[in-house]
Amino acid sequence: MAKADASADDVKKVPFYCYQCVAGPDLAKVTVRNGVAERLEANFDIAEEHPGGGRVCVKAFGLIQKTYNPNRIKQPMKRTNPNKGRDEDPGFVPISWEEAFGIVGEKFREVRAKGLVNENGHPRLATSTGGGGTPVQYMGTFPAFMAAWGPIDQGFGAGQGVKCYHSEHLYGELWHRAFIVAPDTPYVNFILNCGANTEAQSGVVGIWREANARARGAKRVHVEPHMSITAAASAEWVPIKPKTDAAFLFALIHRIVHERGWADVCDVPFLKNRSNSPYLVGPNGFFVRDPDGKPLIWDAADGAAKPFDAEIGDAAMEGAYEVDGYELGPDNTRWDHKGVTAKPSFQVMLDLMAQYTPEWAEAECEVPAETIRRVADEFIAHACVGETIEIEGKTLPFRPVAILLGKSVNNGWGGYHTCWARTMLAVLVGALEVPGGTLGTAVKLVRPAASRVGSVLPGEDGFMRYQFNATSSNAWNRDPHIRNAYKTLVPLVSDSPWSPALGPAHLPWLFQKHQPKSWPRHDPPDIWMCYRTNPSISSWNAPEVSNRLAEFPFIVAFAYTMDETNHFADVLLPESTDLESTQLIRIGGTKFQENFWHHEGWAIRTKAVEPVNDTMDMSDIVTRLAQEAGILDAYIGAINGGAAGTKLARPGKYDFSLPAGEPPESETVWDNMCKAASWDMTGGADVHDLDWFREHGYMLKDYNQLDWYIYPALEAQNLRFELPYQERLTRHGQELAMRLGEIGVDWWETQLREYEFMPTYESFPEIWEDYVRDFGRDPAEYPFWALTARSFQYAWGANVGLPLIAEVADNIAGHSGVVINRRRARELRIEEGEQIVVESVTGRTEGPAVLREGIRPDTVLMIGQFDHWKTPFAKDLNRPSLNSVTDISLKLTDSTGSGSDIVCVKVYKASEKHLQKPLAVEEMGRYDGNIATAAFAQAAE
């Protein structure tokens, strides 16, 4: 029907939000004519307030097709084939919702009767809820269910393995409350970007702000092995050897502090007053402290050592000084010193960085030394050291330079090094958490979660407070309380609600197959519930993860279409999707990726159309599940307590709480939530119900721009950034080593070596080459580095089953197959579009060759995550996936518990398959998954 027709039709525009990716939410409206969602557009009502001009991105436009996708699961289903496996037909048959709830309820009651944790101390119920926390924006009251249930193992993570911005998340929060790091784009003039795919991951707001910055004159230098769309939109692309970014960054520091002379070009007051640069380091590597335990600084003005918080005339940054004091080592080891030689930690850093010359780096990372020097010089030239700017009436330092790190740059081995170097570069010129500089966007590990600035609280030694997981002998979590053992193995990951998913979430898959040495027994969870996640596709070594899933005894999948994970499920519960259900969420403030708002508030996603199929609103499903589990009141209590949004009652203020004992309908929950949220926001001046939100879409109040920066809060409390020296962290590492040694765990030793006061470079690519050798193969046989990159059109969107998205994504090169350097391909006689195989020691994947110039000759790239074998439409795309050739391994896991999307591969034509030999792993006659570590081999003996 043409648009102009039908004036008599029932037409309405329904506001909703799109939160399909971490860069959301974006607000949109959908036009519904006679009950059918026809078209979608941005909600321009919020154009002024939204930092991305109120726009929505390409992914949002897929939502209508997502709603009417004929491949959706149209009603609850149950498995009839008890045998699970990729090649087993699950034999799903439609059932009624009543039967579905009956089956799940019975299982819930059975498990609760047995006890919430199993004999190994692990929760019997596990949940996985998709990447980046975005599913939370769709799962309604499910968080309240989880809160009401009791112990749940969320340690299988989001379902992707720990390949997020992991080191950035952890070190970022420690150092500057930066779960995610962003440039202060509206003010920045120079961005050094080591592989962050900003234009693919930062959503509407990121693209909007970056485009404005480019037009304004900001310059971005992009360092990555291939020319991503972000590199394309940068003023310069610097091809770098994969996984050597730390060498590049160390050489930048060398250039600045040694060749250019730190005293001439750095922000010396910032270094002296806002970092631990002047803290004196003793012979054992720990700070030298005064009798009160305060680290000492040498005051060159007086020629005396003083506690860090004393009045200091001229803090010494260089040299060595004789001081009295003591060092505090692990397990309260104390070294008392009299007249011991101590150096400022800055001097220690200068000593360490002396070796990392641009020439040294060139040999390592294959970026010309001349380029490294130029980039460093551009960085300091743009830093505007000494300048200030007024923000909201307050004068702040103005340092318009920022450094970003990409995913595989800041996770896995080398992640510590790159994160440290990046943050240190910002500290050198005083460009951390000030206008124009490198900022954090949100906090997930420190508290309070709602306020980054509020989380700047005084802690030890003049630094911000940070709750490490205990490593002392009496407080250490000896027996992991969940399967990934984050509290046991990773002090830095802290213990917030996000910590389980940020622990080594791939270890449970590994441990399920191979019982590690000296470790509690590991069994799969009795029940696993998965929501908007597909680990059978998105994990490293996805095929092996599928095998592990097949061993899970009972899986409840909230399901959209059939996919590679719910293939193993026992019950499929189809939820009403984005346009068919209701939820209220927080918007505004500062959020990842580049969401820096001048407002904050709430936005609604409301049922725009009646469910197309026999699906249910997620909150209604959850309420019923809570009833079945016999935890209804606890569940209602959790909703009232704020688990699904905000508190429904605050004593003396308002009370919109739900009555106990009455299962609430979704609409009631969100109606009350609307009232509570609007009351809370306006102090009761404007209380709005669900109908109001349905009409208006959102509600906002002002948010102070000063809260984009935590520098003012540090300055006000006279706190310092904990850089460059990592005393606390190293102490925890040393204690952890002792603890693990005490229980006979020797398979975490490499990880323990990563705890260093300051990171020393190691040749990271060799770790992956070594991995090839562990399989008895010569790395020369696998001459390519295989990498992946985010696709803007697909990332996080769970939209691989939408042909509309595929159509427009195909306009961007690389989506269709394996990107390979054109000249290199010709040497291998590979033609454009020819089917090629990418093979590692553990897996294979294939797709058409895409010949490009913008990629190093030693690198191949597979965009997105494909290789589907079940998801309708996606399974016919013939697209490769890096996840089919990477591996899950202890050897490839760093001390924070993360790994990287990188693997050594060979590439050959599919037409030469007849020459194919068995995979290295097959040839070894066993599949360990983690084969390279001795830990499991020994355990097996």
Place this chain on the structure above:
Amino acid sequence: MSEALCHDPEHTPRWGMAIDVNRCVGCQTCTIACKHWNDTLPDIQWRRVIDVEQGEYPNVQRQFLVTGCQHCAEPPCVPVCPTGATRQREDGLVTMDYDVCIGCGYCAVACPYQARTIAHEIQGYYDGEITRQEEAVFDDGRIGVAQKCTFCSDRVDSGLAAGLTPGLDPDATPACSAACIASAITFGDYNDPGSNVSQLVRDNPAFQMHEELGTDPQIKYLYTTPAVPGREPEPDDLSDERLADPANPLVGKVQQFWDWRAAMNWMFGGVGSGFVFAAWTMSFVVPADAAADYGLWLSAAQLAGAGLMAIGLFFVFLKIGRKMRFWRAVSRPQTSWMTRELYIVAVFGIAVLLGIATQHPAAQAVAAFAALGFLGCQAMILYRARGIPAWRHKLMPWMIFGTGLFEGFALLMPALALTIGLLAAFQLLVPLEIFVYSALALKTMQSASVAIVVLAAANLILWTAYRRSAAANGIGPLARSVLARVYRRVLILGTGLPALLYLTGLVAFGMGQTGTRLAIGVWLAGSLLAIFCGAYWKFMIVARASYQQGFAMPKQPHRGSGDRAAPPRLGGTAMRPGTPLAKAPAGVG
């Protein structure tokens, strides 16, 4: 944008876009927003952003180029349209009337921006299943007709009616521009010097794509900012190797609008019309005493020629998307050579019938010149298809024209031989008459031979000149490689050999009976070769060498790696925040 001017009834806006290449990141939000608003079928993208990579590792750059209808001030698609379905409004918007279009595809091949498509059937995104939403938004009226970007004229019009300002108010702005998340696509009124787009192109260097074609596109591309200065393309970017790479999105593909069925019009129509004219010219070499008989034969020949032309037109009829509306093609005689072709066909048809009925030489002469006109129309139809570089070459009409005549004269031989043969076979002539008529036919053949040799030489010269100047006239390497193949065959089999055979015939003719027989033989052989090769090359030109005009970036933001990276900038130009965005688009909202 001065709202007052936009809403001033005295003011005629000229809507256009300024697209900032430096801002665009290829996210495809515009592409999908356009698909949403305009309900386009799978794989039809009125707005498309292509991913362009240039240079060689490590000196590479990658750009994203927004493509689509340029709403040219001088749109080549409008004058060619035979129905008037494609028009240009006062405000510059090039519009489509789906109820009038016959789906002939002429506008699509006339567009140098690959902006037009024709969907011949309704198709959903999911195989075998039409979703409720697809069913709700499908527009049958858009099937079998040309479609393209309208600059969302419906939004512009309804927006203006509601007092909104296109380019500033999203509801009055094309969906792509309103949706753009990089503020790369700015829409506005180029006739208003104060408008956003006017300011942008006044303050910033901009280029128009394929400016040299004289289309004056109303999409102007910005390519330089203080951070990322503009640059010229490197010679390598325009190398044959790059432009012969089908994976290069700048390279056009073979058009699919006019296939072998359309080619039949040139194959049959060319030889048919040429034959009619050639046969008429021979009436001047026929002795006066045979004039009446020749006149009879000429009528038959004109009827036969008409038949050939009709076959060609019938195949065109088979190709058009909305057959029952074919009659609408008579609507644009002012500008469309396709319409003119139809009118000339009418004149021709009437003249042929009158000629048959009256045997009046004037009617036959009118028919002959109408046929010549028809041939001319055919020549001009291809030439005016500005979207196909191989067609729009200035020699192409002469080649079509010359070859039509060449084929027409060549067809005289078999036609005359066949006539005599048939008359003899059916014993319609007594032996003496056979002798007389054969002598007459041979005389005619001899005269025609001279014309054929001359035309062969002319065609050879035209083809050679065409091929030599192909690259200089913007015909890309892929098309040129097809042309090279065709040229060799045309050179040897289509012109050289026939000319040689005709010359041989001319020499042999008169050398006794054997010589005459030899002459007849080689003339017939030469004719068949000439006709066959003529048809062959026209088929190849229409259906195989018809690569669409590719896209171009005559200027680019200077960004990339190595030699192509923006030059280092060591401070000094750092801008203070709060400084108004220098030369930055105001954008929507």
